[in-house]
Amino acid sequence: DAVELGQYRHYMQKEIFEQPEALANTLELIGNGGRLQPGIFGAEAASLLDGVRSVLILACGTSYHSGVTARYWLESLAGIPCTVEIASEYRYRSSAADPDQLVVAISQSGETADTLAALRHAKDLGHTRTLAICNVPESAIVRECALRFITRAGPEIGVASTKAFTTQLAALFLLTLVVGKLRGRIDEQAEHDHLACLRHLPVAVARVLELEPSIQTWAQNIAHRHHALFLGRGRHWPIALEGALKLKEISSIHAEAYAAGELKHGPLALVDRDMPVIAVAPNDSLLDKLKSNLKEVQARGGELNVFADADSHFPETEQIHVLRLPEHYGDLSPILHVVPLQLLAYHTALAKGTDVDKPRNLAKSVTVE
Ligand code: G6P
Numbered sequence: 001d002a003v004e005l006g007q008y009r010h011y012m013q014k015e016i017f018e019q020p021e022a023l024a025n026t027l028e029l030i031g032n033g034g035r036l037q038p039g040i041f042g043a044e045a046a047s048l049l050d051g052v053r054s055v056l057i058l059a060c061g062t063s064y065h066s067g068v069t070a071r072y073w074l075e076s077l078a079g080i081p082c083t084v085e086i087a088s089e090y091r092y093r094s095s096a097a098d099p100d101q102l103v104v105a106i107s108q109s110g111e112t113a114d115t116l117a118a119l120r121h122a123k124d125l126g127h128t129r130t131l132a133i134c135n136v137p138e139s140a141i142v143r144e145c146a147l148r149f150i151t152r153a154g155p156e157i158g159v160a161s162t163k164a165f166t167t168q169l170a171a172l173f174l175l176t177l178v179v180g181k182l183r184g185r186i187d188e189q190a191e192h193d194h195l196a197c198l199r200h201l202p203v204a205v206a207r208v209l210e211l212e213p214s215i216q217t218w219a220q221n222i223a224h225r226h227h228a229l230f231l232g233r234g235r236h237w238p239i240a241l242e243g244a245l246k247l248k249e250i251s252s253i254h255a256e257a258y259a260a261g262e263l264k265h266g267p268l269a270l271v272d273r274d275m276p277v278i279a280v281a282p283n284d285s286l287l288d289k290l291k292s293n294l295k296e297v298q299a300r301g302g303e304l305n306v307f308a309d310a311d312s313h314f315p316e317t318e319q320i321h322v323l324r325l326p327e328h329y330g331d332l333s334p335i336l337h338v339v340p341l342q343l344l345a346y347h348t349a350l351a352k353g354t355d356v357d358k359p360r361n362l363a364k365s366v367t368v369e
Contacts, residue, residue: 110139
């Protein structure tokens with residue numbers, strides 16, 4: 001292979017650890033000061049983004065999860081309505097197109113057949129405000145969109161996407177800031193503060209990666225299970241979805257993710273001592289709600305593995321294992337919280353002995369339907 005593994009055993013592990021650098025490279029264009037310009041999305045961005053009334057995100061797999069996360073940012077920070085659709089569903093659905101809607105196609109490869117077809121379908125319906133968020137500059141999706149943002153994750157070889165995901169999130173946060181500014185929802189001070197958080201992100205992610213040894217221990221416990229349930233709330237619900245996807249992709253353990261408030265509407269029926277529950281529990285406004293959801297798990301004898309923030313105050317017991325991320329990261333917290341879930345999936349697969357970089361039945365880029 002052209003890309004060397006170096007000190008790492010697998011590409012996936014290497015790519016997880018490359019995230020600080022991939023984020024720094026992707027965010028290089030924001031510099032050390034100054035203001036964000038729409039032009040980072042292409043020469044025509046100022047005119048095409050002006051007057052946009054809503055956003056439609058189209059993607060598959062992990063890229064879909066970055067879209068679902070971005071919806072929380074776009075609606076809460078930029079105040080713009082946002083829908084996120086699985087590309088393979090959208091392309092076959094009769095939908096009502098709004099020419100003032102921005103269509104965002106997210107794809108690591110830029111060649112996923114369903115995402116490309118969904119984009120073409122949107123254009124056939126009359127959409128002209130199209131933006132590609134891709135990791136491959138010369139890809140089909142980039143060529144067919146009016147606007148583009150190229151993430152600088154570098155080549156991603158492991159089938160399970162990791163650094164492409166976090167760099168997509170960084171790009172989508174920049175989109176939120178640009179749209180929010182155009183709509184008068186983000187003032188100079190807010191922009192300045194958000195950019196400062198983005199600049200610090202590579203360092204923050206590097207600190208999360210230091211949790212690897214503890215996550216390795218957790219993975220030993222998950223590796224012999226048949227099922228796992230991931231829970232999150234708010235903008236961390238898509239992170240739970242992504243954690244479950246990573247685990248099932250590479251370890252072949254059946255994993256499901258739920259918005260924690262939905263527990264009582266079904267998945268609670270599955271909880272017993274054989275079902276590990278993995279909770280994404282940052283110290284945000286939903287923490288108390290999440291804690292009461294988790295009590296329901298405990299009451300049914302479920303084992304909890306909680307990824308908390310430093311100041312989340314989870315008592316550790318035999319039934320509750322807690323790992324604390326070094327700091328709470330506000331709006332950008334999903335980018336930090338996905339990292340331990342990537343490591344958990346990786347080390348679980350390693351402990352089980354499954355093929356990490358080429359999981360059975362899956363392809364890196366699905367270019368046929
Ligand atoms: C495949 C890969 C996933 C990826 C998805 C979408 O299923 O195995 O890792 O998330 O395709 O790929 P894209 O290149 O469009 O992001």
